Amino acid sequence: MKKAQMVIETSLRAGGTDPIFRIAGEAANRTKELGPEAVINSTIGALMDDDGELVTFKSVYDTLKGLPNHLIADYSGLAGQPDFLEKITEACFKNCKPEGYIRAVATPGGTGAVRHSFCNYTELGDTILLTDWYWAAYATIADENHRKVTTFPLYNEAGGFNLEGWKKSILELLEKQQRVLTVLNTPAHNPTGYTISLEEWKAIKTFVxxxxxxxxESKIILLVDLAYIDFAGEGDEARQFMKMLTGMPHNILTLYAFSCSKGYTMYGLRNGAILCVAPTAEIADEFANACTYSNRGNWSNGTRGAMETITKIFSNDELYNQAMAEQSFYKSILRRRAAAFVEEANKIGLKMVTYCDGFFISIPCDKPQEVSSRLMENNTFVVALGKGLRFAPCAVSEEKCRRSPQLILDAIKEV
Ligand code: PLP
Known part of the structure; x- marks a missing residue:
């Protein structure tokens, strides 16, 4: 008998196939069964403390819970509350605000910003340029919105940014569609932890x-996905490139996807923004109008209480300093964990792709699915990606980070 199907052909999806959620579920079951000490759960893309609890900033949650109910419950403006837009612009650029016409539109997390950039800056059916190691949701967002993706190898032979590969792909796409949107998830790229250096940014700017x-007649859109920026570099180091990305021809536009999920532990509160640094007021207005309209047509408006929380934190020195102290405390824990993993991996000869900062480290290998399954037998849960494994120091204690490389190397050899 013919299978019943009510959804349209392009909405037919296989359920329960998200590999990260599936393995995360198994890790959670194993932890329940054997206790947290016996399990290494590196499947989670959020900062966890050494006891496996989600880290939440006191400054953020005291502020949120101290808001009057109406400021939590109310709608926000379609583009976001004006004072929030001012403060989120500060949160994005800090002391590295570039010259140019800057506008911000609130989005539910960085995901919303990615969605708006894909839908407003590429044509239906266009191909979007990603690095070959990439956050899987980009492909989902593109597919959901009837766009395609293609990739170029992120690394050159020296383990730096593969500028030549990127240039080649840009030119090919321009030839085909006269417009190209390239996603550069930096600093602290997911899943590798790579950060594009200032020198590499200079070369990117020269080329575009x-x-x-x-x-x-061509149009080049640089979408810089900043989801992990507040866990990268010291002080404003990770933002230096922003000052440089301006003063370019009028057919280049720089967009930033800013997320409060990791930097302010607001994951489920869905808070973030898309920002533009435009060469003219017209292009900036066009951006704000398009993205505000997209808000209305998708989720109407963002989470008011989350916006008010960021506004308050950025309006009060004491609160702001408290939030920054929390960020920097957890950044140093994350750094210690990642350093332990990298040190041990280097000692035993476990190959990694270049890691600079951030939540994830990637290990290239053949048969990642089989290696991940083999690791599970040892109560070690590491996400299998197309090109290797993703280890998450954000979710694993320093002691377990030190133990993991040997387990991974053994599993690779066994498979
Ligand atoms: N970009 C990257 C690379 C991510 O890994 C994430 C979250 O995992 C996001 C953007 C956006 O996250 P959110 O929508 O929670 O802000």
Whole structure:
């Protein structure tokens, strides 16, 4: 008998296939069965303390819970509350605000910002350029919105940004569709932890400037996904490139996807923004109008209480300093964990791709699915990706980070 199908052909989806959620569920079951000490659960993409509890900033939650009910419950403006937009712009650029016409539109997390950039800056059916190691949701967001993705190898032979590969892909896509949107998830890329250096940014800027000048009909959109920026570099180090990404031809636009999920532990509160640094007021207005309209047509408006919380934190020095102290406390824990993993991996010869900062470290290997399954037999849960494994120091104690490389190396050898 023919299978019943009510959804349209393009909405037909296989259920329960998200590999990360599936393995995370198994890790949780094993932890219940054997206790947290016996299990290494590196499947979670959130900062966890050494006891496996989600880290939450006191400054954020005291502020949120201290808000009057109406400021939690109310709708926000379609583009986001004006004072929030001002403060989220500060949170994004800090002391590295570039010259140019800057506008922000609130979105439910960085995901919303990615969605708005894909839908407003590429045509239906266009191909979006990603690195070959990439956050899987980009492909889902593109597919859901009838766009395609293609990739270029993130690394060159020296383990740096593969500028040549990226340039080649940009030119090919421009030839085909006269418009290209490239996602650069930096600093502290998911899943590798790679950060594009200032030198590499300079070369990126030179190339887009030359290309956009030579092809005045073309349009180049740089979407910089900042989801992990507040766990990268010291002070404003990780933001230095922002000051440079301006003063380019008018057919280049820089967009930033800013998320409060990791940097302010607001994951489920769905808070973030899409920002533009535009070369003209017209292009900035066009951006704000398009993204505000997209808000209305998708989720109407964002989470008011989450916006008010960020506004309060950025309006009060004491609160702000408290939030920054919490960020920096957990950043140093994350750094110690990652350093323990990297040190041990280097000692025993476990190959990793270049890691700079952030929540994840990637291990290239053949048959990642089989290696991940083998590790599970040892109560070690590591996410299998297309090109290898993703280990998450954000979710695993320093002691377990030190133990994990040997377990991973053994599993790779056994498979
Ligand atoms: N970009 C990357 C690379 C991510 O890993 C994430 C979250 O995991 C996001 C963006 C956006 O997250 P959210 O929508 O929770 O802000």
């Amino acid at each position: 400037t030359e290309t956009a000048t030579a092809q005045p």
